[in-house]
Amino acid sequence: MAEGMHRRSGAWLRESPLTAGFLVIAALFFLDLVRQLATGAVSPDTVATFLWSGIVFGMAIGLAGIGLAMTYSILQFANFAHGDLITAGAFAGWSSTFVIVGFGRIATETLILVGQPARISSDLGISVTTEPLAIVVGFLVSVLFTAALALGLDRVVFRPMRDQSGISLLIASVGVALALRHMIQFIYQPSTPSVVHDPEVPKQSIPVGSGSFTIDAHQITLVVVSLLLMIGVHVLLQYTKLGTAMRAMADNEDLAKITGISTERVVLYTWLIGGGLTGAAGYLLALQQGFLDLTLGWDLLLVIFAGVILGGIGSVYGAIAGGLTIGIVSQLSIVWLPAEFTTVAAFVIMIAVLLVRPNGIFGGVTSV
């Protein structure tokens, strides 16, 4: 799953005219964007805003995609419960942040339910600068909780099914997704509680051309933390024994077994690491968008799949690059499409990639 990017050779362009056509279309869009900028049909600050929000969104999608790509390459199934792991992580983490910030002032029960049924986020005034400790603890709880949850689900649901086909596992993961999301709904009630107090969030306006665009501290937190975690994953995969074992198992499970790699141990760490990163993505997404939502992860699942497929399914680096690409492209699509079609743009790209280059733009392991 790791060396996907090194495998490329220039030959594929000649081999696959569909891919070339795909690139031509992409180039045409880019040229049209330049034309629109030149003629003033779209202003530079608008494009800068879309680009920045695309980078923020793309980093979150890329981070969330790592776990999905890991389970895809190691366990060889499309985990449809991945989106709801994101949601579960976000809720667990924000429950803890609320308890830490509001302890003693507001009833603990209300805090655990992230202020349900009353809305208390403005009383707490949470932001990354006003309550950094609570945010860090909440983030860690998200990571640990989601890692534990992912491992628990593996033990109960997926482990007894190791010898079954990818489709059986996929169906089981759909069951897990349904049960998980509605269990969260049963506990937290259907609502979208806000978690940060917007006036407290530091913002910076950056001039571009005649206008400007705004970046805020939460977006920067998301981008920086995601980047650090991605570097961490890179170090893990390339420089540790576990990482080597994971790559070996993704390439060829039987061969990995023969060389003495304990595959169940690799699976264990896959869920722990993948789950932890997923929880991190959930917490950061809620921080950045400012509220929790029962369908936070489910709504993103297909977009994450789009990123993972674009990067070459099963490739961790591909998932990061693909997620970033999908994030930027879907936000930039607003230049041409109504804003309500951003996800449609992402899905269309995903379908197109699956049709012209099922191994993804960046290659990826095809061991599945």
Added chain:
Amino acid sequence: MSESEPPAGETTAEANAEQSIRDRVWTVASASDIRLIAVVMLVIYAVFLFLGIVGGLDVNGLYSSLERVTFFAAVYALVVLALNLQWGYAGLFNIGIAGFMGIGLYSMHILTVQIGLAYPIGAVGAVLITSLFGAIVALPALRLRADYLAIVTLAFAEIIRSILGSQRFAEFTFAGFDIGFGGATGPSGTLPDPLKFLLYKDPYSLRPEPNWFGEMYFGLFDLFVIDDSTAEGMLYALVLIVFVGLFYFLLVRVGGSPFGRVLKAIREDETVANALGKDTRQFKIKVFALGSALMGLAAILWYTKRGGVNPTNFEPEVTFFIFVALIIGGAGSNTGSVIGGAVFGALLFRGPVFIERIINRQLEAEADPTTIFDAFNGVDPFIVYTTDNLSALRIVLLGVVLVVLIQRRPEGLLGNRKEIASGIDLEDRGGD
């Protein structure tokens, strides 16, 4: 379907005799299948009658609950049968069912309510449009692995839902007609229910008067203390049952035809089917188009009665419900599809709502618990909180059922009744 073993000793008979015996076995088996479906429905009715009587429903309420149960059992059976054609027969893992249902229903709305075509013509048109979309989506199916196909079909359904619910296409002009998807709340105007025209003089007036047939029909039901709306629902449920029969018959015919045998061969091993000179791509496109058309038709029949042409009716969960139902029944088996649809629609989908209503009639807690912590203050608050949130809990239950089934009994309730690809049972080598 005749997966049941022919009686021992008869298999050694001559070819012709064997043929006629197989026909006879087929008839008996299918009769027993229909009996099986009838028994399942009777058990479901008994459960609901019991719950209704315990819950203190009056006679009309009991009839009405049975009518609702039949409706949901039948509509789910319809869609599950359509999925069985794609997944059970041909092994095409389509999780874009909601999208095809949406296309069928919205086409129907545009053709009948917005353009003004008659109901049957509109239905035919809508089904054709849905099958066209099915054929288009099938194109990726030609080259994709099953899990990629799943993702593509789900993405397709989500694209369809975004477009149907978008403000951009709320109203537009197409080929000279002013039509529209109506945005997030859906287009206005309900589909004309042909049965209402059978029963009423002017069905969409404020207080519709029954015509002579309606007088007769409602009069008949008055004898059994059944009110008019329940009686009307029962007629609709009957029509749905007829359609379930038609779908079933169509699938059995397709399954037994040379076309169906190729589908099953594709499901078992596409390379072999290809090697035998079958153009598997064509077969896949055709079966995808046919299955999608049936999904569209099922949606039309579903929402003609329920009203509400609305994008929220086509969330991906609808697709997963159909899958749970098919897995309950057993993919590949038509009888299993009907039973799975009925068990799902009646017990898992409708049952919890019914129980919620009955318990709410019985238990009147002083203060409704609003959070899960209030619920742990005692037994009554816990029950009230649980029943208030049954709509969430029933889907938790569905998820668990799905996981348990796929882990322990992936072949479904009916056991291994996957239709074999060959005309004769290859396991049975003949002779004693």
